Amino acid sequence: MISYEGLEKALKDKGIGKTELSVRLGLSTRTVAKIGKGERLSNRSIQKIADWLGVESEDLMREVSDNRILQVLREEKEVKLSGGLYHELQVRMTYNSNHIEGSKLSEDQTRLIFETNTLDAGDGIQVDDVLETVHHFRAIDYVIDIAEDELTEDIIKHLHYILKHDTKDASLSWFAVGAYKKRANTVGGRETSKPSEVHEHMKDLLHRYNAKDDVTLEDIVELHAEFEFIHPFQDGNGRVGRLVALKECLRHNVIPFLIEDAKKNYYYRGLAEWKNEKGWLLDTCRDGQDTFVRLLKMLGVFPTGINTVNMEPWNHDC
8 A cells, every 4th residue: 555645745735735736737537546545656657746846756655564563664664763673673583593593693792783883893703793694684674675575586586695795605606695506505414405406496386385365374484494495595595584484474464483593493393394293393483473472562563464373362461
């Protein structure tokens, strides 16, 4: 849905209404009707209005999501609000997701980088730990920006590029940044898709996933597990996979899940045993949803229309 609050304010400041605007600019009744219905105007139409009003086009309309969580994240990201949901998601997800993969930065150090763009490094801090922390912040920004788009290989590859560009790995001739792996790899001693198979396996996975009509937590967890079994990149698969899961939760109005570093053993066990026992990974991700719900409650964010299949009702003891 598109909000035209900015346009309404600009018209009020100028002392005219939409009817007079349409007469002066020769806008069609269909264009005016779109404004009233909250539908998107063409770039040409909104630029024409902006030029006449003497303002920037982006000041006149903005996209508003029915997903309360996504809308709060977008609003807080836009104004760089400190201490809100966007702030806490950035710090907590970045710290935990990177720590699961071996980063030595503490949560306090992660928070300091996000809040001040500085670091009291002390001894032994790897440059890549700092770079990949900053990159993860930008990857979450990208997820928030494109959350409602259909998941594609290009989106997944771009997440990998955001995370891994300019790192030590990127200097290796055989390490493909923002592209699928060139060398075979394993995860937990298990064979993954061969480089020559990755594209077809990813294409098939996304085709099956995007064909679903009503995506639930179980579908997103299954997507995550199968993505990790394919292991499409040389490195960074876990972080990209969790970012993809965040995006899809936001896209389908499912409470996101935060996998905490302290529970990584349960998470790894769930992934390793997924094909034999799906309940372990599902339970770990539901626990991650509980962690996110506690954060929402602490910040007073009460989402509407959330898909809570297999979760306790949102409004219990709220």
